[in-house]
Amino acid sequence: MVLRLANSEYEFVLSANKDGRIVVEEEPSQKLVKYDSGTKTPIKNYPSADDVGVTDNARHRASCQNNMKQLGLVFKMYANEQINEYIPGGFRQVYPEYLSDLNILICPGLRDGKVGYQILYPASNDGFWREIFTKVERLPADEYQYQSTVPWIIEKVSCSNEKGRNVLFVDGHAEHIKDKDWDIKMGPYMEYAYN
Numbered sequence: 759m760v761l762r763l764a765n766s767e768y769e770f771v772l773s774a775n776k777d778g779r780i781v782v783e784e785e786p787s788q789k790l791v792k793y794d795s796g797t798k799t800p801i802k803n804y805p806s807a808d809d810v811g812v813t814d815n816a817r818h819r820a821s822c823q824n825n826m827k828q829l830g831l832v833f834k835m836y837a838n839e840q841i842n843e844y845i846p847g848g849f850r851q852v853y854p855e856y857l858s859d860l861n862i863l864i865c866p867g868l869r870d871g872k873v874g875y876q877i878l879y880p881a882s883n884d885g886f887w888r889e890i891f892t893k894v895e896r897l898p899a900d901e902y903q904y905q906s907t908v909p910w911i912i913e914k915v916s917c918s919n920e921k922g923r924n925v926l927f928v929d930g931h932a933e934h935i936k937d938k939d940w941d942i943k944m945g946p947y948m949e950y951a952y953n
């Protein structure tokens with residue numbers, strides 16, 4: 759038996775599970791929370807995609823972008839002290855001197871404890887980015903606008919249920935690129951990624 763109650767803000771689905779317990783599914787706008795009416799606790803063995811659905815997507819995306827912007831600052835501090843201003847070959851290279859809080863390497867949407875971000879062109883520098891820019895954009899080098907065009911760091915996987923990934927660009931701005939735009943916007947730059 760399934761009973762569906764709906765109003766403008768919330769939608770509930772009530773159903774009985776195998777042991778006869780009433781299960782309530784609650785779906786306020788984007789969020790999806792499942793809990794057991796007997797124990798009043800959220801049902802635990804939930805797929806991770808739905809766990810992500812519990813988080814506030816906009817807030818999550820913002821804090822994920824914040825992580826990336828902080829990594830951008832770390833890179834700039836590191837670059838200032840290098841010859842040729844190159845970015846590090848990996849995150850290990852900046853820890854702990856420039857990057858003291860390893861938590862910013864973990865995407866707040868996944869909370870899986872793994873490094874959530876990938877440096878696209880590790881140990882590269884301005885000259886390399888200019889080269890990529892002119893190849894990808896097919897523009898003369900004097901129109902080089904790498905700062906807002908060339909990506910530095912990408913999220914490894916889509917961590918939000920608004921399908922897409924955050925990208926940090928060389929100028930330090932972070933942007934959420936939707937999966938449907940990914941190939942067009944990011945594809946050509948990804949071809950030059952090292953791994």
Ligand SMILES: [Zn+2]
Nearest residue numbers: 822865867917
């Ligand atoms: Zn994220």
